[in-house]
Amino acid sequence: MNDIVIGEDGVERQSLRDYTENAYLNYSMYVIMDRALPHIGDGLKPVQRRIVYAMSELGLKAGSKYKKSARTVGDVIGKFHPHGDSACYEAMVLMAQSFSYRYPLVDGQGNWGSPDDPKSFAAMRYTESKLTKYAEVLLSELGQGTVDWQPNFDGTMDEPCTLPSRLPNVLLNGTTGIAVGMATDIPQHNLREVANACIHMLDNPKADTEELLQYIPGPDFPTDAEIITPKADLQKMYHSGRGSVKMRAVYTREDGDIVITALPHQASGAKVLEQIADQMQKKKLPMVSDLRDESDHENPTRLVITPKSNRVDVNQLMSHLFATTDLEKSYRVNLNMIGIDGLPQVKSLDMIIKEWLEYRITTVRRRLQHRLDKVLARLHILDGLLVAFLNIDEVIEIIRHEDEPKQELIKRFGLSDKQAEAILELKLRHLAKLEEMKIKGEQDELSKERDQLEKTLGSERRLKTLVKKEITADAETYGDDRRSPIVSRDEAQALSEIDLMGADPVTVVMSEKGWIRAAKGHDVDGTGLQYKSGDKFLIQANAKTNQQAIFLDTGGRAYSVNIHGLPGARGYGEPVTGSINLASGQKISTMVIGQPKDQYLMASEAGYGFITQYEDMVSKNKAGKALLNKPDDKAIHSPVKVSDVEQDWVVAVSNEGRLLTFPVADLPVMAKGKGNKIINLGTSGDEVLIGISLMKEGDMLIVNAGKRHVKMKFSDLEHYQGERGRRGNKLPRGFQNVSSIEVIRKDD
Structure with a gap:
């Protein structure tokens, strides 16, 4: 890249190409690193991290009172995130929606949207919020020297670079984002399953994705709909970090009705009903007679479909609806995130668990070291106080008569500056006899804690055992059962136009000159129908309107005609050549329906x-197909x-x-x-x-x-x-x- 040139007038000059290339590169890196992709450590994007941190600074813990969301958003954009308030509030709403997040971080009061319309939430001046209990997983160790801090956008205060997450939130809540040249789509997972996988990895550091899949069979969305992606595809997805997941609605039968009780993740019940109603209106769903939404607070999802009769094949109907509506949805999976090395990468499942455990072990080590430093500092102070109590009269004498008592104390008793300062700050009431016993008791407790901390920090095995115990405890506190069952289902098939037709009985009649028609019912005598002058009855066959008729010409070719498209028996019918391209010099010799x-x-x-077989006679082309050679x-x-x-x-x-x-x-x-x-x-x-x-x-x-x-x-x-x-x-x-x-x- 060319250097910037400063002209005689003092103005910096740079080629437009160099400037735009540099500006776009800076923008790209900003979007990737500071906006769109989550960090593997806490699984949060910067805006989400800043919202959670700002709420904790406002004292909005799970046990506190709710505060207006506008207050939180104001703090976030004023102190940490200088962007639009609406974008910030939308990010906050997403973390509060139980149908969007598997383990919500924000506890909302008011209208926070609905599964039918996630964007229908009330304005931030109306809603109130605080953090959920689960948010403690991200925040409880924040003030314990566990993470690095950085200046905020204007340098007036510090904010955490990441949060000290006690669980791999990047997998638990997942995320989606579009950066420049890359995107991320991480699905949600079950807390207990992920915790078990982490524990297995701690016990077996060389475990691969194949082993971890015994604990994490697949994603776990905040819906009871079924995951129908084949097991092999899920395994491939976790190995490569890319793939897709397919979900299907759950339905039951009640008094002849079909009742849908669970929809795929982010599927709208209102939209599903609209899609089905549209097919009914266009007469593409004749086997459905009624459609209604009976969802309420007790049954959040209850969509009722009433078949036309009990002869309707429900499995075939639902297969068609799965293929043509949002009752079945696919989700792209792209496990792209910023690793502990600060670089974005698409990671396999074993890489994610391994890196997060590395992050967690480092966090715990920093927490223990921070506590050990505090314990050692306190023990140092207590040693100085104990010297003072053992020589109380002399200490008092020095303080009363010396111009610089601090230096004298240091000189006389070999104290440090901090110890001397602590002695000078003692209140008179702390000079009681009992205080000496309290100091010795505190010394004993802190000495035990110091020994324990030093043992843990000095042993990798003890450190891993501690991490394992904490993960297990959090899994018991916050874990729940899997919501999205993983099942094997046949692929959904949309019904063809012929399948959607009613199966009404008809009699197909053909004349010698090739005129065809379909008379209603099977009790029709073709010889009694009227024919054009010079024409007469040739052949008839019983059929149903959803079938096809096969016509064979004198040359051995077979042609197919949809029976539902044939004219009725009131007229003379229509020439069969209007529906097929008959081979030159040939004429129709017979008809078959089966x-x-x-x-x-x-x-x-x-x-x-x-x-x-009859199906081998069927031809998709108007020109027919060669059937019998002769x-x-x-x-x-x-x-x-x-x-x-x-x-x-x-x-x-x-x-x-x-x-x-x-x-x-x-x-x-x-x-x-x-x-x-x-x-x-x-x-x-x-x-x-x-x-x-x-x-x-x-x-x-x-x-x-x-x-x-x-x-x-x-x-x-x-x-x-x-x-x-x-x-x-x-x-x-x-x-x-x-x-x-x-x-x-x-x-x-």
């Missing part, structure tokens, strides 16, 4: 086929539903009167393709698979050959049983020119 896991037998006149001159057969893979038999008949039957299990299950050979057709090229169906015990097969037909029971087909792909046996005379077959199920 459930995703239903299986169907697919076959072509070429004598090949396979089994496929020669161009061979037609496809309508898919036949497989009712029982173990019992169904394939019945295949050629136009030349050859019949073959074999178990349907002999055919492969495929998503698409040509399939395997069903029946071996002749070499002439004129023979085709004219009919194919499925039957089992109790069914009846009808074979049609022109005007003739023959009925055959399942037991009659024993003569035609064979391996898949064989030639099959000839049907009786008169049935050498088969036109079609039909199976009548015993269940029909």
Whole structure:
């Protein structure tokens, strides 16, 4: 960086580049070190530390009376934090909100906001405050030489650089902040769990994050909502210091209603209701009929959702709401803080615990040394007083007659300056005989304390034991049970537009020229409907409005159409080509409607086929998908539903009167393709698979050959049983020119 140049006129000059670079760097460091990031020692940002310290200086301890918040804010910005009063007050409010802080530091009286609207707190001239009992964890050792002090902004008084926290507040209350080029997002944790982890680290200095996770399974927010982040993700987060945590609301069932009893951290019940109501208004939540907020003082969170009927799948509905509303929220985790070396760093869990314990041990050592210094100073004074009592007459004589009694006392009895000063300041009533006994008693007590302090300071093991005892005692005093249970849950899935539709029964009817419509109900006779001139009924199928219809063209492609979008039966319907892009030169040959896991037998006149699932027929593209491969001159057969893979038999008949039957299990299950050979057709090229169906015990097969037909029971087909792909046996005379077959199920 270039030096500042002083011109002849005495004016300092510097290039704009150097000046702005220097100014921005200074600003960045200020924001990082003195505003946005917490210190690992006490877990507080400067403004929070100054608020807590100012309140303690005002005497606002947990046992004192409340004082106006404006008084506190005035002291903070006037003595320590020369910034806006509103920003200072907001920081103070946050420390008072039990739904924001796991262990609040400020005890507020008045309106301090609500979970629905944390910013709805009253002005500082109306609210009153004092410190909570937990704040003693940060303040109780402040005047005992435990921390360093620094001048305030105008140098008129001192303020603590950090507070001597007896517990790792940086993990207990967490914090969020945005600095320049970095941010911090530290979640809250349970006091007892963190204390146990600290004790384990004291006993096992080489413990790693993996061991500490036995004591700290995850964050613990000030809400009863569930943490659903997988255990592996939580472990990864604590190892790296970065990650995310996902929370989900808790609900119960009451008389058919869904009652939400706990919301994720910082989720607003009013906003959740607004999000659900918005979906209802847009008709995207037809399975919900009513919504209300029954929250009160006894039940801070009680949101009631009433399903439309008891047939609604509550788990599916809640999964949709978790995916689309604030009933499930994710929180970024970035364990970035200022370490004991004064530098910002993203730390793993073991680094945080280890560094904080180092800070705590140093604090305790300084506290003990401070007390030892005081004890030694007092013992020194007592030694001088005892000399005075043993030579009281001579001391009085010196004081009465000497011009400089202090120097004479020092010379005569070998006293120090402080001892001589203490003797001179003695009051006459302290010259009683009993005082000598009191001095000796105090000497004995202080000597014992001195020995104990020196032992502790001289032994690292004793020091750690003391720290451990104090952490245990504080955990018993301030600790509580975990509030946010960590559970394993399935990932939330938003319902699709089709899933959200009502499942009303309809009959889909298609004409020969490809016009489709959906008539209400399942008792519809498609042949009785009106058709355009030159058009007539082709096929119909029962369905529900939340299903899809599959159309197969003559080339073996499959197309999907949402049934809820089809026109009613009052008119002629609409061309199926309006919903799909039919392949050139092809036309629709048949229609299938079923459930995703239903299986169907697919076959072509070429004598090949396979089994496929209904969900494999569904296409997301208007251009459809290739399903059945076949020669161009061979037609496809309508898919036949497989009712029982173990019992169904394939019945295949050629136009030349050859019949073959074999178990349907002999055919492969495929998503698409040509399939395997069903029946071996002749070499002439004129023979085709004219009919194919499925039957089992109790069914009846009808074979049609022109005007003739023959009925055959399942037991009659024993003569035609064979391996898949064989030639099959000839049907009786008169049935050498088969036109079609039909199976009548015993269940029909």
